[in-house]
Amino acid sequence: MTRVAALVVREAGAAPAVAEVDLPEVGPGQVRVRIRAAGVCHSDLSMVNGTLEPPYPLVLGHEAAGQVVEVGAGVSRTTVGAHVALNWAPACRRCWFCTHGEPWLCEHGAGAAAVANGSTVDGAPVHLALGLGAFAEQVVVPENAVVGVPEDLDWSWAALLGCAVLTGTGAVRNTARVAPGASVLVLGLGGVGLSVVTAARAAGASPVIAVDVSPDKKALAEAAGATDFVVAADTLSSDVRRLTSGRGADHSFECVGRAATIRAAWRATRRGGQVTVVGMGRADDLVQLSALDIFSSARTLRSSVYGSSDPDSEIPALARDVVAGALSLDHLVTDRIGLGDVPAAFDRMARGEGARSVVVF
Structure with missing residues (x-):
C-alpha cells in the first residue's frame, strides 16, 4: 500500500x-x-x-x-x-x-x-x-x-475546471442557454457564482447583476465581468427591476443553496423568465412558493447538476480556452x-x- x-x-x-x-x-x-x-x-x-x-x-x-x-x-x-x-x-x-x-x-x-x-x-x-x-x-x-488537460495549464486552473468553472459555465451555456442581450442575475459569489458571472458576460448577457451579502465581493464581481453589483437586502427585487427596465431578470442563477435565496431569485425574475438553482442545499430546507404565483408568473424553476455538462469533452475545451487566453481565471x-x-x-x-x-x- x-x-x-x-x-x-x-x-x-x-x-x-x-x-x-x-x-x-x-x-x-x-x-x-x-x-x-x-x-x-x-x-x-x-x-x-x-x-x-x-x-x-x-x-x-x-x-x-x-x-x-x-x-x-x-x-x-x-x-x-x-x-x-x-x-x-x-x-x-x-x-x-x-x-x-x-x-x-x-x-x-x-x-x-x-x-x-x-x-x-x-x-x-x-x-x-x-x-x-x-x-x-x-x-x-x-x-x-x-x-x-494540457501540460502548460497551471495546476490551480486545472483543478478549478473540474468543479467551479465547469459547473458555473455549464449552468449558463447548457442549462439556461443564455442568449446575447439577456439580463442575468447571479446570487452568491463564491467560485461557482463568479464562474456564472464570467460565462454570462461571455455569452453577451447585459446587464449582468452580481449579488452577495458581502460588499467586499464587489471588486471580484467586476473582475469576473459583472456590469452591476448589489448587496443582498430585502429590497433586492426592486433593485433588480430598477436595472432591468422594471421587468426583472430574464435569467436568475442561485449559487448559494438555500430556500431563502431561491425565493429571492424567483421574486427578482421577470414573468416568463428562468430561475436556475446551482447551489446544493439541505434536504430539510424547503422552498415554499404560492401556487397562484407559479401559475401567473409563468417562470421556470430548474436545477443545474454539474453544469448539465459532459466533463470528458467540456473540461478539455475549457482548458484550451484558458491556455489560449480566451478565458481568464485570475x-x-x-x-x-x-x-x-x-x-x-x-x-x-x-x-x-x-x-x-x-x-x-
Missing part, C-alpha cells in the same frame, strides 16, 4: 485534521494520481457542517488536478505522466441517462456522497468525498474519473494554501470572504 497525508474529518461537526491514510493497490481499470492542486469547494464544507451526511471517517476534497503516476491493467484512457483534472461524477456511458444524452445524471457516477476506499493508519476504513477524496497527496480512482483564486490550512479556508468561506482557496501540493 501507499501511505499519504490527507485531510480527514472523523464525524459531522468535527474539525478536519491532516492524518496518514493507506491507499489501496491500483486495480484493473484504476489509476493513481499525485495531486498537485485542489480547490476548497463549499460542498466540502457541507460534508463537515452537516448539510450533507456522508459516512465517516471521510477524506475531503473533490476539485483537483494532478499527474498520473501508476495505471492498472486494461487502462486505455491515460498514461503515466499525463496531466489530468479529476471528474467527481464520471459517466458509465451505459445507463439510460448516459445513452439519452444526460451523462451528468448517470445512475452510477453522480450523486454519491462518498465511497469506501483505503483505510486510516489505525485500521478504520476511510471514505472519499464524492468518490475522490482529493485533499490528499495521492488518490486511486477509476480511469473514467480523470480527464486529460480572479477566482484568492488564496493558495497548504493542506493543513483548509479549516481556516472553511472559516473564510463561511464568512463570505474571497473566492477560491486552492491547496497547492
